[in-house]
Amino acid sequence: MAxxxxxxxxxxxxxxxxxxxxxxxxxxxxLLIWQRDQRSVGKFRNAVLGNPGTASFLKQIIAxxxxxxxxxxxxxxxxxxxxxxxxNDQRRPSLQALNIWVAIASHRIDFSLPxxxxxxxxxxxxxxxxxxxxxxxxxxPIASMATFSPSSHxxxxxxxxxxxxxxxxxxxxxxxxxxxxxxxFDDDAKYNCVTVNGDYGFISTCPVPSLQGLILNSxxxxxxxxxxxxxxxxxxxxxxxxxxxSYGMASSVNASTDSVQGLLSYSYIETxxxxxxxxxxxxxxxxxxxxxxxxxxxTNNSNIDLQWTTTHGTLPDxxxxxxxxxxxxxxxxxxxxxxxxxxxxxxxxxxxxxxLDLYSPFDKIQCNIDWTVTDFIIxxxxxxxxxxxxxxxxHGPSPSNNFDENGYLVSNVMDSLGLxxxxxxxxxxxxxxxxxxxxxxxxxxxxxxxxxxxAAVEDSFEAMIDDILVAFGAAQVYYGGLSSGTPINQTQSxxxxxxxxxxxxxxxxxxxxxxxxxxxxxxxxxxxxxxTRNWRAVSLLDYLDVKSVIIAASAGGGAxxxxxxxxxxxxxxxxxxxxxxxxxxxxxxxxSASVDESHGPVIRLAPTASDGAIDEKRDMENGQGVSDKxxxxxxxxxxxxxxxx
Numbered sequence: 017m018a019x020x021x022x023x024x025x026x027x028x029x030x031x032x033x034x035x036x037x038x039x040x041x042x043x044x045x046x047l048l049i050w051q052r053d054q055r056s057v058g059k060f061r062n063a064v065l066g067n068p069g070t071a072s073f074l075k076q077i078i079a080x081x082x083x084x085x086x087x088x089x090x091x092x093x094x095x096x097x098x099x100x101x102x103x104n105d106q107r108r109p110s111l112q113a114l115n116i117w118v119a120i121a122s123h124r125i126d127f128s129l130p131x132x133x134x135x136x137x138x139x140x141x142x143x144x145x146x147x148x149x150x151x152x153x154x155x156x157p158i159a160s161m162a163t164f165s166p167s168s169h170x171x172x173x174x175x176x177x178x179x180x181x182x183x184x185x186x187x188x189x190x191x192x193x194x195x196x197x198x199x200x201f202d203d204d205a206k207y208n209c210v211t212v213n214g215d216y217g218f219i220s221t222c223p224v225p226s227l228q229g230l231i232l233n234s235x236x237x238x239x240x241x242x243x244x245x246x247x248x249x250x251x252x253x254x255x256x257x258x259x260x261x262s263y264g265m266a267s268s269v270n271a272s273t274d275s276v277q278g279l280l281s282y283s284y285i286e287t288x289x290x291x292x293x294x295x296x297x298x299x300x301x302x303x304x305x306x307x308x309x310x311x312x313x314x315t316n317n318s319n320i321d322l323q324w325t326t327t328h329g330t331l332p333d334x335x336x337x338x339x340x341x342x343x344x345x346x347x348x349x350x351x352x353x354x355x356x357x358x359x360x361x362x363x364x365x366x367x368x369x370x371x372l373d374l375y376s377p378f379d380k381i382q383c384n385i386d387w388t389v390t391d392f393i394i395x396x397x398x399x400x401x402x403x404x405x406x407x408x409x410x411h412g413p414s415p416s417n418n419f420d421e422n423g424y425l426v427s428n429v430m431d432s433l434g435l436x437x438x439x440x441x442x443x444x445x446x447x448x449x450x451x452x453x454x455x456x457x458x459x460x461x462x463x464x465x466x467x468x469x470x471a472a473v474e475d476s477f478e479a480m481i482d483d484i485l486v487a488f489g490a491a492q493v494y495y496g497g498l499s500s501g502t503p504i505n506q507t508q509s510x511x512x513x514x515x516x517x518x519x520x521x522x523x524x525x526x527x528x529x530x531x532x533x534x535x536x537x538x539x540x541x542x543x544x545x546x547x548t549r550n551w552r553a554v555s556l557l558d559y560l561d562v563k564s565v566i567i568a569a570s571a572g573g574g575a576x577x578x579x580x581x582x583x584x585x586x587x588x589x590x591x592x593x594x595x596x597x598x599x600x601x602x603x604x605x606x607x608s609a610s611v612d613e614s615h616g617p618v619i620r621l622a623p624t625a626s627d628g629a630i631d632e633k634r635d636m637e638n639g640q641g642v643s644d645k646x647x648x649x650x651x652x653x654x655x656x657x658x659x660x661x
Contacts, residue, residue, distance in 0.1 A: 030558075031551060034092035037085040038538050044082065045531040048154055048522055055162035055518035057278060064157040064519050065278075075156055082155075083148020086537065087123055090144070093541050095121045095560060096551045102606050103555040108622045112600035114559060121560055128594040147533055153526030161280060162518035176268050177507040178286045179492035181420040212494065217253035219494050223487035224432045225439045227251050231483045232440060232447055236454040238479035239462055239472055250403065251483055252490050258403045261478070264288050264485025265392045265405045268493040278517040283395040284510040287419045289426070289485060290390040290407055293367075293477040295383040295470040303329040303357055303368040304380075325372070331359045332366050332382075354378055354449035358434035360427050367433065367477060375449045377456075377469050383477055387426055389419050429484050436480065452476055555606060557617040568606070568619040575621035576602060 056064075064071045098117045101107055112129070119126035119137040123144045126137050209222035220226035230251040240246035250256040250266075258266075265286050307325050352374030358367045365385035371378040391408040420426065440447045452473055459472035493507055545551075557564050569576065580590050583598035590596055605622040 030092065030096060034089040034096075034541060037089040037092075038534060038541065041082055041085050041089075042531070042534040042538065045154070045527065045534050048527045049531065051521060052524060052527065055160055055516075055520055057162055057164075057516040057518045061278065061517070061519040065159070065517070071157055075152065078155055079151035080148070082151040083145070086148055086533065087144045089537055089541070091121045091123060093537075093544055095558065096554055097544055097548065099558065100548055100551055100554045102557075102559065103553055103608070105605075108603045108605065110601055110603050114604075115600075118560060150526050150529050150533065154522040154530045156523070157519045157521060158523060160518045160520040161515055163513060163515045165513055176284070176510055176512065177493050178268055178284075178510045179489040180287070180508055181422075181425040181492065210495075216494055217250075217490065219252055219490045220487065221491045221495070222432075223484045224435045227483070227487055228436055228440055231436065231480050232451045234483055235476040235479045236451040237458065238455050238475040239459045241458075241462055247402075248479075250486070252487065256401050256403060258405065261405065262403070262482045262486055263290060263390075263392055263405050263407070264482045264489060266394045266396065266403045267486045267489025279514060280399055280517055281395060281397045281515045282512040283393060283515075284512045285391050285408065286394050286510060287389065287391055288489070289420070290388040290392075291478060291481045291485070292386045292388070293383050293474040293481070294386070295381055295474045295477070297468065297470060298368075298380055298382040301329075301368055301370075301380045301382050303327065303331060303370050305353060305355070305370045305372050307372070325353050327355060327357060327370060329370075331357055331368050332361075332364065352376070352446065352449065354446060354452065355437045356434070356448075357437070358430045360423070360430040365426065365430050367430075369452075369473070371449065375446070375453065378449075378452055378473065381470055381473055383473065385430070385477070385481065425485075425488060428488065429481060432484050433477070433480060555608060555617055557606065564617075565619070568617045571616075571618045572607075572620040576604065576619070579621050 094117075098121070102109065112133075115126055115129060116133050116137065119129070120140050123141050124137065125134060125141055127134060129137065209220060209226065211218070211220040211222075211226055213219075218227075223231065230249075234248050234251070237248065238246070245260045247257050247259055248262075250258060250262075265288050304327070305325055306328050352372050354369065354371035354375040356367050356369045359365070365387065367383040367385065369378050369381045369383075393406050393408050395404040397404070437448050452469065455476045456469040456472040459469075459475070460466050548554075557568055559565060579602050580596075580599050583602070584590050584596070590599055603622040605620050607618040607620060
C-alpha cells in the first residue's frame, strides 16, 4: 500500500502556511532588533573570527532559507488570490495570462512571453531575490568593540599595579643627591642606582643619568606642532608612545604581562602629580654664571687655554649657596653656555636658568613648579601601542589621597632635574642649551611669530618632569610591587575597564529593513484575507501543479485542442511551441465540477459572447453541461500551453 501524507491543516493548509512563514520571519527580525546592543567576546566571537569562510557559508545558508520563506509567503498569497479569480464566473482567462501568473508565483522569467510581460516576470524574480539578500546583511557577524566595566563578570578581571609614595621606598631611601654639592653623585649615589633591562622595559632607580639623553630629546620637542597633539615615545619602552602629555602616568605599562585574546585597549584611574610650570624672566634672580680667567696648560708640548665657567648664587626659598663647575672651555669651539639649578623648599619648587653669550635670551628665566595630586584617566591602546592620559576633571584633585604625603617623590624629581643640567654638560656640544633652544624655535614656528623663550621653557620643563615621574613610577612598581618581599602600601591595584574585539549580529539598516518587509507582506496578506473572506470561494485546483492541470483539462474534453488547431489552421498546426501567439489567446474557464459531479474541477474552453448560447446548448446535449451552481472563472490573459508542458 502506497504511503500518503495527510497534512494536519487539511484543506486550509495553503491558507495557513504563508502566515506561519511570515510570522516566523517577523519574530526573527524582532529578535535581531532586540539583540542589537549585544556583543560576543567568547567562543562565538572566536569561532567567527577564526573561521571566516565557514561563518560566511553558514550565514549564506540561513539568509537563503529566510529569504525563501518570504518568497514562499508572497507567492502563496498571490497564488491564492489568482486562483480565486480563476474560480470567478465573470472572468474569461487566456492561456497567456495563466502563464504570467505561473511565472510570477514561481519567481522565474518566462522567455516565451511578449517583451513587456517577460520584463514584468524578470522584475518580480529580481525583487524576490534582492529582498531575500537583505537577510544576509541582517545576520552577518560583524567585528565590533565591547567595553566592560571592572564589575563585569563576562570577561576576566584584570588588574595592574600603580605606584604610590606615601612611605619612603627602599630603593629611594638613600638621598642620592647632596643638596649642597651635586658632585657627590659620582662618589656615593651611583652605588644606589639599579638598572633592569628586560621584559618589563628599561627600568632604573636613577632616571638621571640613566635616561638623561632620552629625557633631553623629549624636552627638545615638547611643544607640539600646530593643531596636532604631541606624540613621543615612552623612554623605558620606545615601542609605546604617548599622545599628548604623559603627566608622569602609565609607568606600569611594561609591568603588565596579562595577555587576553581579543583585548583592544583598557583604561583605569591612576593618582599622580599634575605638574605645572610657570616661567618668567626675573632680572633680580640671584643665580648666575661666572667665567674664571683663562689658564694656559701645557699638554704634549702644546699650550692650551682653559677656562672654567661656574654657577653661583641661591634659589628662592633656599639659603644654600650653589657653586658648581659647569663647563671647562678650551676657547676654540665656545659659543655660549647654559645651565639651570632646581630646588624644593617648604613652599615652592623652583628652577632657575643662567646663560651666557649665544644662549643669553634664556638667562634669568625662573620657573615655579606647582604640584597638584590628581586622578588621571589612562587609556592603553594595545593595537597602536599608544597611551592617552587625561586629568579626570569630573573628580578634580584628590586631596584625600595620601600619595607622596611626605614629598619624597617631588624632592627626588627636582633633584634629578637639577642633576640633569650638570651631568649633560660638555665642552664640545651644549646639549642642555640646545634642548631648550630647539624647543623655542619649534614654539616660534608653531605660533607663527617670535617670542621670548619663557613659554617654550615651560613646555620643556613639564616634559622633563613628566619623563622623570614615569621613570620613578616604573621603578616603584618594579621594586615595590613586582619584586619579592613587596613593601606595604607602595603600590595599589587598579581595576581596568576593558575594551575587546567583539562580534555583533547584523547591521541596523538591514535589520530594520527586514522588519519593514515582514510588516508589508503581513499587511498585504491580512488585507487579502479580509477582502476575500479567507479566500472562501477558492478552488482546490492549483494551476502550479501540472498533474492537477492535466487531469482538469482532460476532463474538459478536446475543445481547447480543437480551438488551438482551428486558430493555427490546416497548414500550420500547433507542434508544442510554447511561444505560439495563436494558442496564447485561447480563453478558458474553470468549473468546480461536471454536471453529474463525476469529475472534480474541469478546465474547458470558454465560450465567446457570440457563441456562448450555442456552446451551452451543445454541452447540455452531450451531458457535459454546467450546473447552475458551478463556478465559471475567466482569467485575463493566460498562456496555458506553457503549463501543460
